[in-house]
Structure formats: C-alpha cells, structure tokens
Amino acid sequence: MTLDAQAPPPTDGRSTFPAIAEYAFLSDCETNALVAPSGAVEWMCVPRPDSPSVFTSLLDRGAGHFRVGPHGVRVPVARRYIPGTLILETTWQTSTGWLVVRDAMVMGPWHNLHERSQTHRRTPTDHDAEHVLLRTVKCVSGKVDLEVVCSPMSDYARYEPDWEYIDEGYSSVTARTGDANPDLRLSSSLRFGLEGRRAQARTRMEEGDTHFVALAWSPLPAPTSFDEAAEKMWRTEQFWRDWITQGFFPDHPWRIYLQRSALTLKGLTYAPSGALLAAATTSLPETPGGERNWDYRYAWIRDSTFALWGLYTLGLDREANDFFAFIQDACQDNKQLQIMYGVDGEEELKETELTHLTGYEGAQPVRVGNAAYDQSQHDVWGAVLDSVYLHTRNREQLPEALWPVLKRQVEEAAKHWHLPDRGIWEVRGQPQHFTSSKLMCWVALDRGARLARLYDEPDFAEQWQKLADEIHADICSKGVDERGVFTQRYGDDSLDASLLLVPLLRFLPPDDERVRATVRAIAEELTEDGLVLRYRTDDTDDGMDGEEGTFTICSFWLVSALCEIGEIDEARTLCERLLSFGSSLNLYAEELDPRTGRHLGNFPQAFTHLALINAVMHVIRAEDDPGDHRAFRTPSRA
Numbered sequence: 001m002t003l004d005a006q007a008p009p010p011t012d013g014r015s016t017f018p019a020i021a022e023y024a025f026l027s028d029c030e031t032n033a034l035v036a037p038s039g040a041v042e043w044m045c046v047p048r049p050d051s052p053s054v055f056t057s058l059l060d061r062g063a064g065h066f067r068v069g070p071h072g073v074r075v076p077v078a079r080r081y082i083p084g085t086l087i088l089e090t091t092w093q094t095s096t097g098w099l100v101v102r103d104a105m106v107m108g109p110w111h112n113l114h115e116r117s118q119t120h121r122r123t124p125t126d127h128d129a130e131h132v133l134l135r136t137v138k139c140v141s142g143k144v145d146l147e148v149v150c151s152p153m154s155d156y157a158r159y160e161p162d163w164e165y166i167d168e169g170y171s172s173v174t175a176r177t178g179d180a181n182p183d184l185r186l187s188s189s190l191r192f193g194l195e196g197r198r199a200q201a202r203t204r205m206e207e208g209d210t211h212f213v214a215l216a217w218s219p220l221p222a223p224t225s226f227d228e229a230a231e232k233m234w235r236t237e238q239f240w241r242d243w244i245t246q247g248f249f250p251d252h253p254w255r256i257y258l259q260r261s262a263l264t265l266k267g268l269t270y271a272p273s274g275a276l277l278a279a280a281t282t283s284l285p286e287t288p289g290g291e292r293n294w295d296y297r298y299a300w301i302r303d304s305t306f307a308l309w310g311l312y313t314l315g316l317d318r319e320a321n322d323f324f325a326f327i328q329d330a331c332q333d334n335k336q337l338q339i340m341y342g343v344d345g346e347e348e349l350k351e352t353e354l355t356h357l358t359g360y361e362g363a364q365p366v367r368v369g370n371a372a373y374d375q376s377q378h379d380v381w382g383a384v385l386d387s388v389y390l391h392t393r394n395r396e397q398l399p400e401a402l403w404p405v406l407k408r409q410v411e412e413a414a415k416h417w418h419l420p421d422r423g424i425w426e427v428r429g430q431p432q433h434f435t436s437s438k439l440m441c442w443v444a445l446d447r448g449a450r451l452a453r454l455y456d457e458p459d460f461a462e463q464w465q466k467l468a469d470e471i472h473a474d475i476c477s478k479g480v481d482e483r484g485v486f487t488q489r490y491g492d493d494s495l496d497a498s499l500l501l502v503p504l505l506r507f508l509p510p511d512d513e514r515v516r517a518t519v520r521a522i523a524e525e526l527t528e529d530g531l532v533l534r535y536r537t538d539d540t541d542d543g544m545d546g547e548e549g550t551f552t553i554c555s556f557w558l559v560s561a562l563c564e565i566g567e568i569d570e571a572r573t574l575c576e577r578l579l580s581f582g583s584s585l586n587l588y589a590e591e592l593d594p595r596t597g598r599h600l601g602n603f604p605q606a607f608t609h610l611a612l613i614n615a616v617m618h619v620i621r622a623e624d625d626p627g628d629h630r631a632f633r634t635p636s637r638a
C-alpha cells in the first residue's frame with residue numbers, strides 16, 4: 001500500500017511505526033480506538049470492535065488515520081488519562097505556543113427511549129455509547145497552528161471513501177464508506193477542505209481559543225458547538241468516574257495500576273451483549289517480524305471469566321451478570337459451549353489473511369477471524385464454573401436460569417477430561433494430555449459439586465465430588481515428574497506456566513511440597529531475565545515457527561504464586577519490575593521482551609491486566625498481614 005503522507009518517513013532506519021506500548025486506548029464499551037503519540041487515531045473498527053477497520057495505520061502506514069495536533073510537531077510533551085477515565089489528554093508545545101487536546105469516545109444517557117435498541121440484548125442501564133469519537137482542542141498559551149487530517153479507508157483499507165459536504169457550510173462532511181462500514185460524519189467548529197480521500201482543516205489558534213472535531217458513525221446527533229462538545233466530554237468523564245468509584249482500591253502507591261487495569265478491562269467489554277474482548281487489536285506480532293499474529297477482537301470464555309475474577313477482586317462485580325447472560329444466550333437450545341465467540345455471540349470466526357496490508361513493522365500475515373474457535377480446549381467448562389461459583393458464593397444468590405446450563409458444562413468436563421486437547425494456549429500442533437486442561441476439568445467438577453450443594457442437589461454433589469477426587473488423583477500421579485514438579489503434559493517433563501494455577505485455583509494448598517517445587521521450577525527454569533515464558537517453543541509442538549516473548553499474564557501469575565508460597569520479597573520485587581514495564585499510560589500488551597522492555601502482541605490485552613490486578617492485590621494483602629502471608633484468598637478459593 002502506498003504511504004499516506006501522515007509523517008515523513010525517518011531517514012535513519014528507525015521504524016515508521018510507533019512502539020506498540022505507545023498507543024493510547026479509548027473505548028465506549030461498544031467499540032474502541034488506538035491513538036498514536038502523534039495524535040493520530042491509527043486503529044478503529046466501527047460499528048463493532050470486530051468490524052472491518054476504518055483507520056488501519058497500525059498495520060500499514062498507508063492505511064488510514066485521523067490526526068488532530070499542531071502543524072509540524074509530531075511528539076507531544078505529555079500524555080495522560082484524565083484520572084479515573086478513558087479520556088486521553090495530550091499536551092503539545094510548539095515554537096510559538098501550547099495546545100491541549102482531549103480525546104474520548106462519548107458516553108451519554110440511555111438513548112433508546114421510544115423504541116428498543118436493535119443491538120442491545122442486555123438489561124438497559126442509565127448510560128450508552130453515543131457512537132462519537134470526540135476531540136476537543138484548547139490553545140493554553142501563545143499561538144499554535146492546528147491541523148486536522150481525517151483520512152479513513154474502510155473495509156481494512158480496501159476501500160477509499162468519497163467525501164461530500166452535508167450542508168451549505170464547510171463544517172459538516174460525510175465519508176461514504178461502502179458496504180463494510182457505516183458512513184462516517186465529521187462535524188467541527190473548523191472548516192473542512194476535501195482533498196482526495198482526506199477531509200482536512202487548518203487554523204491558527206490563540207491563547208484561550210477552543211475547537212472540537214467529532215467523528216460519528218450512527219444517526220445519533222454529534223455536537224454542533226464547542227459548548228455541546230465540552231458538555232459531552234464532561235458527561236463521559238462522569239461516566240468513567242462513577243464506574244470506577246464502585247470499586248474498592250487500597251490506599252497504596254500501586255492503586256493507579258489497579259485503576260488503569262480495571263478501566264482497561266471495562267473498556268474491553270461489549271455492552272450490547274455482555275461479551276469481553278481479549279484485546280482491541282489483530283495481528284500485533286508476538287515475535288518482531290514473525291508469523292505469530294492473531295486476531296483477539298473476540299470473546300474467549302477463558303479470558304473473559306478470568307477478567308471477571310480480576311474485576312471481582314476489586315469489588316467490581318456487575319459486569320459478571322451481563323457476561324453470564326451472554327453465556328446463557330450462547331448455550332440456548334442445548335448448544336455446546338464453544339471456547340470463544342464473536343462479540344454478539346457469533347459461532348463461526350473463520351480465519352483469513354489480509355494480504356494487502358504490510359503488517360506491523362512487516363509482520364505477516366495479518367489475520368482476521370481466529371481458527372482456534374472450533375478447537376477443543378478442555379479448560380472452558382472449569383473457567384465458567386469457577387466464575388459462577390465465585391460470584392454465587394459471595395452474593396449468596398443463585399443464578400437459577402443458568403443452573404441447567406452449568407450442569408451441562410460439568411457433564412461435558414466429566415465426559416472429556418481424560419481426552420487430549422489443544423490446551424489453554426490453543427496450540428496448533430497435535431492435541432496432548434495437557435495437565436492444566438485436566439486441572440480445569442477438576443475445577444469444573446469441584447465447583448460443580450459445591451454449587452450442587454448450594455442448589456440442594458445432593459446426588460449431583462456426591463457424584464461430581466467423586467469424579468473430582470478421581471481427576472485429582474490422576475493429575476497427581478501422571479502430571480508430576482520425579483522432582484515433584486507439575487509438568488505441561490502427561491508423560492513429559494516440560495514445564496508450563498499454566499501450572500502456576502495449581503495453588504491459585506486451590507487444587508493443592510500452598511504449603512504442599514509439589515506446589516513449592518512447581519513455582520520454584522517455573523521461576524528458575526522457565527524465565528528469561530526473570531520474566532516467565534508460557535512454555536519453551538522448542539519442547540512444545542505449538543504448530544508455529546520462531547520464538548515468542550515472555551507472556552506477561554504468566555509473569556504476574558508468578559507474583560501471585562510466590563505470595564502463596566510465602567516468598568513475599570521475591571514477589572514484590574518481580575511485581576515492581578513488571579509494573580515498571582507498563583507503558584507511559586500504564587497499559588500492557590500480551591508479551592514483553594525482557595531485554596528491551598518492548599511490548600509484543602495484541603494491545604491492550606485483558607489477560608495481562610487481569611493478572612496484574614490479582615498479582616498486585618496478592619502483594620498488597622500479604623504486606624498488610626505479614627504475620628500470615630497466606631491470608632489472602634481469592635474469594636472462591638477457600
């Protein structure tokens with residue numbers, strides 16, 4: 001694809017792509033966007049987060065962007081989120097003045113007042129996405145030349161939209177985007193010129209001047225004046241602050257990391273259905289220039305239920321209701337639970353390659369869809385059962401309509417636990433007897449039996465408990481090597497970081513020698529510069545070539561597991577190090593290169609943020625109660 005002149009290419013061999021961790025994440029809990037430090041939105045998919053993208057510079061420098069910033073300056077002096085929100089504030093200094101830009105995806109009041117929503121399946125709340133990306137600008141000192149360039153390319157940059165003016169003036173324009181995306185409407189206090197595939201505006205701002213630019217993709221009204229824009233920005237700020245205020249955050253220097261992770265997880269929800277996305281992007285490479293590039297814009301049962309665990313730990317439990325309703329929808333008419341779905345419950349996520357895109361720094365292929373959707377992964381039933389048990393026990397309230405669905409999941413685990421599968425890491429090699437898959441089947445039977453007791457079904461409770469004990473014994477005899485370390489798969493001594501879940505899911509108590517041996521072996525033998533790999537790619541047939549970075553969820557799991565076995569100082573040191581690797585906005589991708597600190601893989605990733613919450617809370621609670629380092633129990637794991 002030809003380079004769109006969004007920035008002159010560097011002449012010194014540097015990448016033209018921002019580092020993955022430099023992107024800011026915006027969301028309205030319906031769709032999301034990534035903003036580069038230059039002020040360019042380089043990734044946005046509308047109307048859904050898994051729709052074709054309309055700005056795709058993230059994956060190809062010539063594939064569309066939307067920039068608001070000063071003319072001639074590409075690097076801001078500061079970027080931050082307005083505290084407690086997903087509103088980005090970028091401060092610019094030029095040779096003549098200072099400019100502050102705020103970016104948000106607008107949240108407004110519930111708007112389906114006279115007719116019901118076509119998209120929302122969950123119980124209406126007081127708020128709803130307004131389908132507007134809003135950018136407000138203020139010159140705070142001197143004079144600054146402001147530049148706006150909106151250059152969308154719809155359908156993953158396969159289609160160049162036509163721009164046209166909406167009325168007699170210059171301030172409202174529409175991009176006709178073809179069939180794959182809704183038309184885009186741009187309204188502003190500025191005057192647009194239409195130049196080929198771009199709508200652009202330029203003006204000289206003086207101290208105290210304000211402007212706004214709003215990009216809308218639905219018939220909902222966008223602001224028509226700066227005052228209206230400021231009011232929408234304020235409402236959005238209130239929405240996020242009200243949400244975060246429902247949580248419990250310890251008075252601790254690490255509070256900001258917890259809040260940012262919670263906000264990121266909330267931003268990865270898809271409110272209309274209750275789904276949670278694994279990440280906002282597709283195909284950000286796990287290996288620089290490599291082929292381990294996947295589409296994460298879907299709802300994995302595993303990632304989602306773990307995310308609910310993270311939110312729950314902070315007292316944020318309302319998202320669970322919507323997700324359980326999503327699962328109930330997915331299983332209606334006795335359908336089998338899949339390991340993942342589209343955000344509106346789509347069952348088929350056919351994987352294809354977008355060969356017209358260069359890929360991030362040349363990493364190909366760029367994939368959309370995910371062929372893992374029809375894999376058998378035997379952790380799925382335990383993930384759901386554990387999540388429901390966690391919420392049920394502590395609310396003392398049983399989700400009755402869900403009980404028949406849950407019973408079926410326990411039965412599935414009972415039927416399949418002894419068979420090989422693709423495992424928690426979704427390997428594309430041959431199915432194996434993965435120990436962590438069997439561990440999660442034990443979780444399904446164990447939590448199923450506990451729930452059956454709560455539902456007063458003693459026969460099921462007894463039958464499931466018996467099988468849980470059998471699986472437990474099987475794992476302890478075949479999934480442990482002669483050193484007493486839990487191994488990746490039966491009959492093989494390879495290590496796997498998913499076995500850090502053994503203490504976290506209460507399979508064995510933390511003072512069991514096998515737990516200590518496993519945690520120590522992973523800490524010492526499955527790390528690169530102290531950060532944890534999922535597994536060694538040379539002893540695991542995952543169907544791919546090349547190496548991968550350290551998997552950050554696993555590094556945070558190690559922090560939690562070290563706390564469990566009483567190694568609090570080591571846990572704190574590792575946690576501090578991991579927190580220092582966060583982006584300047586405290587966001588995380590899937591993986592880290594421990595030598596360079598470079599983030600790799602999709603971004604921002606729910607897995608990493610949910611594990612950060614659990615790790616940080618483990619350390620904080622262990623510090624609060626030094627006499628009993630094992631005082632912390634995740635709520636369901638007593």
Ligand SMILES: OC[C@H]1O[C@H](O[C@H]2O[C@H](CO)[C@@H](O)[C@H](O)[C@H]2O)[C@H](O)[C@@H](O)[C@@H]1O
Pocket residue numbers: 278294295296300302303370371372424425426427428542607
């Ligand atoms: O390792 C190959 C697999 O990588 C992806 O899976 C990973 O991401 C999922 C979503 O966060 C997560 O649930 C899983 O545990 C991870 O291994 C990819 O989605 C797969 O298609 C691919 O086979």
